Amino acid sequence: MSLRVGVIGGGQLARMMVPAAVNLGIDLRVLAEAEGSPAQLAATAVGDYRDLATVLEFAKTVDVITFDHEHVPEEILRELVSAGHSVHPGPDALRFAQDKLAMRRRLSELGVPVPDWAEVRSEDELAAFLEDHDGHAVLKTARGGYDGKGVRLIRDVGESTDWFRILDEDGRGGSLLVEELVDFRRELAQLVARRPSGETRLWPVVETVQRHGVCSEVFAPAPGTTSRLVDLAASIAVTIAESLDVTGVLAVELFETTDDRLLVNELAMRPHNSGHWSIEGSVTSQFEQHLRAVLDLPLGDTATRAPWTVMVNVLGGPSAGDLTDAYPKALADQPNVKVHNYGKEPRPGRKIGHVTATGDELDEAAFEARSVAALLGSDISIAP
Incomplete structure (x- = not known):
C-alpha cells in the first residue's frame, strides 16, 4: 500500500505532522512557501501555492494532497480534482473554511446555531x-x-x-x-476527525483562552462542562463534518453564551491550535489522526492520557530570542512540561512554539505550562 502524503504549506502544522508520519512509515512531502520554513525537514519543494503548474507538479509526487492552511485558491483545488488527484479536504468542503459568508449561509441552512x-x-x-x-x-x-x-x-x-x-x-x-456581539461566558473548541469512508472520532471539548485575538491557552477537557454541553458540542461538530463532507481534522470554534447556548464562531479544516494538547494528552494526536483520515485508514482512539492537559502558546516578544537559549533553565525548572519549538524567527505576537503539561490537578498543570512559557520569553503583554 502506497502511503505518500503531500502537504501544501510549510508552517508549524506541517512540521508537527512529521513525527506522526515517521511513526506510521508515511512518506510526508511538503510544498513550502519559502526556504527555511518550519516544516523544512519534510519540504521536498518550494513554490507558490497560488500557481497551478507548481501545485500540479507537486501533486504528481504523492497519493493524496492535504493542507497546512486554507489559502489555496478554490480554482486550483478544482483543477487538482479534475486532474485525478486525491484532495482532502476537497474544494466543496474547504470553501466553507475559506469564505466566512459561505460558511454562515450553509450552517444557517443546516440549522446549526450561529450568531x-x-x-x-x-x-x-x-x-x-x-x-x-x-x-x-x-x-x-x-x-x-x-x-x-x-x-x-x-x-x-x-x-x-x-x-x-x-x-x-x-x-x-x-x-x-x-x-x-455575542455575550459569551467562554470560548470552546470541538475537534472531530472524519475519513472519506465516513468514520468519525471526537476529542473532548476544550476551553480556549484568547488574548488580543490570538489563542493563548487551551484546557483539555474544558473545565466544568455538563454532559448536555458535551453532547451538544459533539452533535454540532459531527453534523458539520458529515453535512459538508469534511475529511481530515475539523476544528469547530464555539461560544458558550451566558444563557447556556453554544454558537459556532469559526471553522478550520486541518489540525488546529486548539488541538495541539493532543500530542501529549490524547492516545491519538490530531496530527496522526489527520494523516490517518486523509489516507482513509481506521481512526485512532482519542481518549485522554491524563485527567488534565494544559497547552500554552509561546509568543514572540521583546524578550524572546532563540528558544533554545532558555532551555537549560526552563527544562530544569519544570521537567514535566513538553516544549515544541516551531523554528520561527520571533516577532511580537507571533506563535513561535507551545508548551504542554499534563497531570491530575488542573491548577498545577496550568502553573507548570505557564512557567515554562514565561521562561521561554513568551510575550507578557498577552500572557496570563
Whole structure:
C-alpha cells in the first residue's frame, strides 16, 4: 500500500505532522512557501501555492494532497480534482473554511446555531444592522482573516469606511460579514476527525483562552462542562463534518453564551491550535489522526492520557530570542512540561512554539505550562 502524503504549506502544522508520519512509515512531502520554513525537514519543494503548474507538479509526487492552511485558491483545488488527484479536504468542503459568508449561509441552512449575522455591501446596510443590535457588532472580512486579523469590534459605521473603500477599489464588488456581539461566558473548541469512508472520532471539548485575538491557552477537557454541553458540542461538530463532507481534522470554534447556548464562531479544516494538547494528552494526536483520515485508514482512539492537559502558546516578544537559549533553565525548572519549538524567527505576537503539561490537578498543570512559557520569553503583554 502506497502511503505518500503531500502537504501544501510549510508552517508549524506541517512540521508537527512529521513525527506522526515517521511513526506510521508515511512518506510526508511538503510544498513550502519559502526556504527555511518550519516544516523544512519534510519540504521536498518550494513554490507558490497560488500557481497551478507548481501545485500540479507537486501533486504528481504523492497519493493524496492535504493542507497546512486554507489559502489555496478554490480554482486550483478544482483543477487538482479534475486532474485525478486525491484532495482532502476537497474544494466543496474547504470553501466553507475559506469564505466566512459561505460558511454562515450553509450552517444557517443546516440549522446549526450561529450568531445573528448579515451580509453587508454598504455603510447603509451596516448602519441598519447596528441599529438593530444596540449599536455595536463584529465586522469581518469574508476571506483571509485569522488570529484576530480581519475582525473588528465596531460601534460606528465610520469604523468600516476603509474596508468598504478597499472593496470598491477592487473593482469586483464584494461584501463584509457583520455579526451580533455575542455575550459569551467562554470560548470552546470541538475537534472531530472524519475519513472519506465516513468514520468519525471526537476529542473532548476544550476551553480556549484568547488574548488580543490570538489563542493563548487551551484546557483539555474544558473545565466544568455538563454532559448536555458535551453532547451538544459533539452533535454540532459531527453534523458539520458529515453535512459538508469534511475529511481530515475539523476544528469547530464555539461560544458558550451566558444563557447556556453554544454558537459556532469559526471553522478550520486541518489540525488546529486548539488541538495541539493532543500530542501529549490524547492516545491519538490530531496530527496522526489527520494523516490517518486523509489516507482513509481506521481512526485512532482519542481518549485522554491524563485527567488534565494544559497547552500554552509561546509568543514572540521583546524578550524572546532563540528558544533554545532558555532551555537549560526552563527544562530544569519544570521537567514535566513538553516544549515544541516551531523554528520561527520571533516577532511580537507571533506563535513561535507551545508548551504542554499534563497531570491530575488542573491548577498545577496550568502553573507548570505557564512557567515554562514565561521562561521561554513568551510575550507578557498577552500572557496570563
